Amino acid sequence: MATNKIVRRVQLTGGSTFIVSIPKEWAEKMNIDKGSLVVLSLESDGSIRLFPSTKRPEPLASTEIRVKKGMSQGSVLREIMSKYLTGYKTIKVVFPSEDLEFKKAIRDIITRKLIGVEILHEDSREMVLQILVNVEDLPISSILMKMLDVSLSMLSDVRLALENNEKILPSDISSRDDIIDKLYLYGLRQLHTGLRGIISLEEIGLQRPHEVLHYAMVLKNLERIGDRAVSIALTIEELKDKKGIAKDLVALSDKTAQFVKAALSAFMGRDKDTANKLLDVDAVEIKSFENEIFRKLSQEHPEEVSTIRSIIGSYRRILEYGTDILETTIDMQNE
DSSP states (O other), X not given: OOOSOOOOOOEEETTTEEEOOOOHHHHHHTTOOTTOOEEEEEOTTSOEEEEESSOOOOOOOEEEEEOOTTOOHHHHHHHHHHHHHHTOSEXXXXXXXXXXXXXXXXXXXXXXXXXXXEEEEEOSSEEEEEEOOOGGGSOHHHHHHHHHHHHHHHXXXXXXXXXXXXXXXXXXXXXXXXXXXXXXXXXXXXXXHHHHTSSOTGGGTOSSTTHXXXXXXXXXXXXXXXXXXXXXXXHGGGOSOHHHHXXXXXXXXXXXXXXXXXXXXXXXXXXXXXXXXXXXXXXXXXXXXXXXXXXXXXXXXXXGHHHHHHHHHHHHHHHHHHHHHHHHHHHHHHO
């Protein structure tokens, strides 16, 4: 077809039925014939999407990345992740020369950061990756909940470390940070394949196309919450007197964790009233509490003020990401 916009005149038959013809070229391309069923999706902006009842765009089967001489590890990884997010099932990476260390670094990061990726074949000059996980195995709602659960588990470890004056293993924190990154990237992959029609929006838990943007924003906010949880977990090891500071920081941690949990619950439940209440009351109270304990701890532990400021600052950012989720909830319901 020469253009993506085609004008049709509406006809009226039988006194009450409106009829619009569909383009012949499109019908032939979609294998639509007399008696075929098509689906009309009534969108919130007043438009109508039309598509065959059984036919969907074909999944992106395979792609190839040719690594050029001089490309950095970061450049190659960004190419691989871009193909992964686009929805390809198989990614072949061809290297210009034998470089075992380069390939090992690529392999290790892929294993740590991407869900469902298996190395089907590898030799001195190429690596073939296959993405095996299916959308029904991990719907977007589960991804959001798992991302928050992992972040809250890190904050729970912070709580225990403060109360019991214990150490947090950096390797344990790093592994959970990798889990959050994996879930974030796979969530983006799902949204992209939903937009392309490879899977239906309903299959990934969305009701309307514009919700894709809102879910992407919530995914990003949850990924940032994870980053801040990592920062807190590592920074508390700099405290010289955990026990003397524990009570106030534990209280702040609990309040912040409850807030972001409630924020995600409001988003998942599309609960605009709860979102407004959390923004108007709970967020204001927590900010006030943050300021209060910073003043208190700064006076009681002046030698630790820099570390305390960093920790409380990270809790403040987590609170802000939670408020972003709530504002997204309201925006989504108003469209």
